[in-house]
Amino acid sequence: MLHIQGLTASIAGTTILRGLDLDIAPGEVHAVMGPNGAGKSTLSNVLTGREGYEVGGTVTYDGNDLLAMSPEERAVRGIFLAFQYPVEIPGVGNMYFLRTALNAVRHERGEDPLDAMTFLRVAKEQMAALDIDPAFLSRSVNSGFSGGEKKRNEVLQMTMLEPRLAILDETDSGLDIDALRVVADGVSRLRSPDRSMLIITHYPRLLDLVRPDRVHVLSAGRIIRSGDHTLADELEVDGYASTVAAAAS
Amino acid sequence: MSDVVEELVEREYAFGFHTDLDTDIAPKGLSEDVVRLISAKKDEPEWLLEWRLAAYRHFLTLDEPDWSSVQHPPIDYQDMHYWAAPKPKAPGPDSLDEVDPEVRAMFDKLGISIAEQERLSGVAVDAIIDSVSVATTFKARLAESGVIFCSFSDAVRDHPELVRRYLGSVVPYRDNFFATLNSAVFSDGSFAYIPAGVTCPMELSTYFRINTAQTGQFERTLIVAEDGATVSYLEGCTAPMRDENQLHAAVVELVALDDASIKYSTVQNWYPGDADGKGGIYNFVTKRGRCGDRAKISWTQVETGSAITWKYPSVILQGDDSVGEFYSVAVTANHQQADTGTKMIHIGRNTSSTIVSKGISAGHAQNAYRGLVKVLRSAEGARSHTQCDSLLLGSTCGAHTFPYIEVKNDTAQVEHEASTTKVDEDQLFYCRQRGLSQEDATSMIVNGFCREVFDELPMEFAVEAQALLRVSLEGSVG
Numbered sequence: 131m132l133h134i135q136g137l138t139a140s141i142a143g144t145t146i147l148r149g150l151d152l153d154i155a156p157g158e159v160h161a162v163m164g165p166n167g168a169g170k171s172t173l174s175n176v177l178t179g180r181e182g183y184e185v186g187g188t189v190t191y192d193g194n195d196l197l198a199m200s201p202e203e204r205a206v207r208g209i210f211l212a213f214q215y216p217v218e219i220p221g222v223g224n225m226y227f228l229r230t231a232l233n234a235v236r237h238e239r240g241e242d243p244l245d246a247m248t249f250l251r252v253a254k255e256q257m258a259a260l261d262i263d264p265a266f267l268s269r270s271v272n273s274g275f276s277g278g279e280k281k282r283n284e285v286l287q288m289t290m291l292e293p294r295l296a297i298l299d300e301t302d303s304g305l306d307i308d309a310l311r312v313v314a315d316g317v318s319r320l321r322s323p324d325r326s327m328l329i330i331t332h333y334p335r336l337l338d339l340v341r342p343d344r345v346h347v348l349s350a351g352r353i354i355r356s357g358d359h360t361l362a363d364e365l366e367v368d369g370y371a372s373t374v375a376a377a378a379s
Numbered sequence: 380m381s382d383v384v385e386e387l388v389e390r391e392y393a394f395g396f397h398t399d400l401d402t403d404i405a406p407k408g409l410s411e412d413v414v415r416l417i418s419a420k421k422d423e424p425e426w427l428l429e430w431r432l433a434a435y436r437h438f439l440t441l442d443e444p445d446w447s448s449v450q451h452p453p454i455d456y457q458d459m460h461y462w463a464a465p466k467p468k469a470p471g472p473d474s475l476d477e478v479d480p481e482v483r484a485m486f487d488k489l490g491i492s493i494a495e496q497e498r499l500s501g502v503a504v505d506a507i508i509d510s511v512s513v514a515t516t517f518k519a520r521l522a523e524s525g526v527i528f529c530s531f532s533d534a535v536r537d538h539p540e541l542v543r544r545y546l547g548s549v550v551p552y553r554d555n556f557f558a559t560l561n562s563a564v565f566s567d568g569s570f571a572y573i574p575a576g577v578t579c580p581m582e583l584s585t586y587f588r589i590n591t592a593q594t595g596q597f598e599r600t601l602i603v604a605e606d607g608a609t610v611s612y613l614e615g616c617t618a619p620m621r622d623e624n625q626l627h628a629a630v631v632e633l634v635a636l637d638d639a640s641i642k643y644s645t646v647q648n649w650y651p652g653d654a655d656g657k658g659g660i661y662n663f664v665t666k667r668g669r670c671g672d673r674a675k676i677s678w679t680q681v682e683t684g685s686a687i688t689w690k691y692p693s694v695i696l697q698g699d700d701s702v703g704e705f706y707s708v709a710v711t712a713n714h715q716q717a718d719t720g721t722k723m724i725h726i727g728r729n730t731s732s733t734i735v736s737k738g739i740s741a742g743h744a745q746n747a748y749r750g751l752v753k754v755l756r757s758a759e760g761a762r763s764h765t766q767c768d769s770l771l772l773g774s775t776c777g778a779h780t781f782p783y784i785e786v787k788n789d790t791a792q793v794e795h796e797a798s799t800t801k802v803d804e805d806q807l808f809y810c811r812q813r814g815l816s817q818e819d820a821t822s823m824i825v826n827g828f829c830r831e832v833f834d835e836l837p838m839e840f841a842v843e844a845q846a847l848l849r850v851s852l853e854g855s856v857g
Contacts, residue, residue, distance in 0.1 A: 178812050181804075205814040217809035221827030227813070230823070234814030270827065287813070 131156045131326055132196075132295060136187035138351075139169075139176045146172045148351035149187065154295070157323040161337050161362065162330045164348035165370045170330045171214060173348070174299040177328075178211045179204050191295070205231075206238035208294030210287070212301045216280040218272040225267035228253065228287060235291050256289050260316055278309035285316035296320065297328045302336035314339035337362040349374045405462035411435060414563050417462050421532050421566075424539060427546075434552035434562035441556045447718040448747045448779060449687045451661065454626060461564045461597070526579050526610075527572040531599055534570035541572055545603050549632040549669045549695070557628040557689075558665040561597045565630070568598035573608035573639075582837055584613045600631040604639035606671075611642040613840055624652075624686060626661050633668030633676055637698060640675045641668060644836055645692075646844055649684035651851075656714025656743075659686025666690060672698035672727070679835040681844040682709040682717060683851040691749065693722035696730035696758070703732040706832040708844070710851045711744030711776070720750035720781075725758035725791070734765040737829050740776035741852055747779040754791040761791040769799040770828050772821070772852065822849045 132154040139147040146169045154160050164170055176185055179201035189196040196204065219227065233243040244252070250267075257264055262282050272280050281301055288296055301313055317327065317340045329342060337345065337359060345361040346353045347370070354377035355361070365373065405416055414435045418428040443454070521528050527538060534542050552562035569585045585600070604610055627649060635641045643666075652659025662685035668676035678692035688711075694703030705721035723732035738746040752763045769778035780797050802824055810820030826833070826845050833841045 180808055201808065201811040202814050202816055205812050211812050213809065213812075215805075217803070217805045219806055219809070219824060219827055221830030222823055227810075227823070230815060230819075231813035238814075270830075291813075 131192055133190045138186040139172050139183045141183050146351055150352055154326045156326055159327040159342045160344045161342040162346045162348050168348040169351045170348055171299060174211055174297050174330055206235050210291055210293035210296045212284040212288055212298040214300040216272045216284055220270050220273045222271050224269050224271050227271045228290060232290055260286055262286055277304050282312055285313055295326045299330050302331055334362040334366040347373050404460055407460055408457045409461060413461050417564055423535060431563050434559050437553055438559045438563055444556050447689055449689060449716045449718050451687055462566060524577050524580055525574040528583050529570055531568040531570050545601055545634050549667050550630050550665050557663040558630050561628050561630045565597045565599040568600045571602045573604045573610045575605035576607045579610040582611050582613060586615045596627045598629050602641060603634045604641050606636045607638040609640045613644040615646045624659060624661050628663045631666040635670050635674035635676050637671040638673045642677045645680040646840055647682045647684050648847055651684050651715050652686040654713050661687045664690040666692035669695045670698050670701035673700045674698055675702040677704040679706040683847050688717040688719050690719050691722055695724045697726045699727040700729045701727055705734045706835045707736045708829045708832045709746055710739045711746045712741040712851055715744045718747040718749055720748045722751040723763060725754040725761040729760040730758055731762040735831050736767045737832055738769045738778055739825060740778050741772035743775050745777045749781040751783040752793055754786040754788050756787040758788050759790050763793045765795040767797040771801045
């Protein structure tokens with residue numbers, strides 16, 4: 131469903147991605163790991179259409195040219211990014227925001243918009259399952275949320291929007307073990323044969339809880355090694371240095 | 380960026396139609412004769428004519444003020460009409476059925492069906508076209524609780540003692556250039572009186588409309604809440620699109636006696652001029668209220684229209700423990716200019732004031748907050764808090780803040796916070812990644828920015844204000 135070939139990206143004259151290849155089939159969970167500065171966040175930014183990058187190569191999503199689409203078009207077609215740093219939007223109700231987002235996606239899928247009551251019922255069910263305080267909905271989007279609360283909110287949005295391709299950009303960073311478990315459970319619950327996931331992370335500990343189908347090591351803008359989930363364990367023991375050195379030689 | 384500019388140019392004013400009404404109009408120009416003519420047309424008592432003439436004579440001694448930040452070519456006060464009124468088909472409409480059908484049709488076009496309003500919303504509406512009040516709904520129901528809500532002219536005729544007692548008691552005719560002009564030539568407006576201890580059973584509302592070309596509109600609103608009375612009042616304003624600038628110089632006086640409460644909300648959407656800054660209303664308005672002991676006056680304004688907005692709704696906190704509030708959203712796009720804010724004058728003991736101002740600029744617009752917090756020696760224990768936030772869309776607009784604070788009593792606590800921000804790229808991208816278009820995302824972020832003020836508006840008008848904000852900023856994303 132996602133086919134990345136020779137992807138390059140540079141920002142303000144600095145090249146970050148240098149010909150990245152990656153294929154994700156429906157239902158697969160892939161993890162991209164790598165040291166700081168490898169281009170992990172750039173990958174998620176480029177896949178979701180963040181402006182400011184010079185992009186080359188091809189990315190097809192369900193057979194369509196992903197790079198030609200606006201960020202919102204990618205979103206309503208089922209690409210969801212769980213942000214590394216979820217953004218605060220003061221004065222905008224979390225419930226209103228989430229319902230607007232959900233109805234944008236439903237509109238694209240040819241479904242009727244959810245009215246406020248139905249939405250509230252569905253949201254509360256999901257929040258109970260994710261162990262999120264219902265008071266969440268009446269607060270402003272991420273405003274004054276703790277780091278853990280913001281990440282839970284991302285998982286709630288992801289659950290409600292039912293994406294076809296979920297990208298998690300270092301969603302596990304800065305989380306205590308309880309919050310990490312919430313994120314992992316959220317991801318595990320969403321695993322399904324028609325949903326793919328791309329988990330971008332620096333640390334292997336999320337991958338202990340969510341066993342990915344494939345693990346890739348990103349270094350200096352390229353994927354230098356791929357394997358199954360045991361690759362993550364190996365990295366935990368040895369660190370990135372030996373893999374990076376091996377690839378360079 | 381270029382398609383953004385294009386959209387800006389194409390931004391249209393939805394209320395820019397003109398209705399052909401048979402109009403009774405005075406010759407252009409300002410003179411003692413015109414003042415006398417207006418007074419005679421309205422069959423006014425001698426004392427009111429004298430008051431107007433005193434104002435006119437004082438006006439001759441004044442120069443237009445130049446201290447505000449707004450820029451405009453000189454206004455020729457002799458090149459406009461000071462009186463224009465739709466000619467009634469039958470003398471004096473007593474009920475809605477007698478209102479000129481074309482006037483009714485115009486209000487329907489504005490989305491304000493007077494009849495609908497009366498029937499469905501329970502909001503009492505007074506509608507003012509050019510200079511004359513054409514319909515006041517719900518009179519009967521209000522009368523049951525002793526509330527008077529009528530046109531200013533009717534009030535002069537039917538309740539002269541009340542008008543005489545309070546007219547000019549908060550904004551004297553010598554107050555300032557535009558208030559003085561208004562005092563000389565004001566044509567009509569609304570009058571509300573809420574007797575002691577009465578909570579007005581419904582929202583009161585006035586819609587103002589300038590229809591005739593080259594006409595100034597000078598209405599006067601007077602609201603008196605007796606001891607312990609409570610009222611909520613809303614005004615809305617629109618005007619047709621015209622290439623020339625039209626002057627609007629209104630005066631609003633609020634009198635809140637002991638323990639009374641007046642909430643005054645404005646949704647101002649006068650024609651702002653076109654994308655090149657041609658045409659539009661010059662809105663020079665004086666609004667002020669006076670509080671007795673424990674009284675409260677709250678101004679809420681959403682200013683999206685007018686080529687120039689110059690207004691400072693103020694509260695004189697005369698009574699002990701009285702409360703003044705000012706909540707403002709001022710949006711300027713294209714070449715609009717706004718210089719707006721408030722004055723809170725603390726005189727009584729333990730008086731408090733709250734000021735929340737949200738200024739939004741886009742295009743080539745300039746938006747200034749100008750506010751005065753003055754604590755007199757007598758105002759033991761006064762408290763004041765100002766929060767003044769500016770949001771910029773694009774890089775060719777400006778935001779300015781001019782806070783004036785004068786404190787003569789050292790027990791006072793006066794706080795001022797200010798911020799200026801741009802619509803954040805991260806916020807926009809976050810919204811778009813959740814499927815919102817750039818326009819929807821901007822609108823949502825700006826609405827969030829204004830939330831504290833919108834929360835102060837009566838429910839149905841909060842929805843209207845959000846819609847208006849969206850229209851005003853259409854194409855201003857950048």
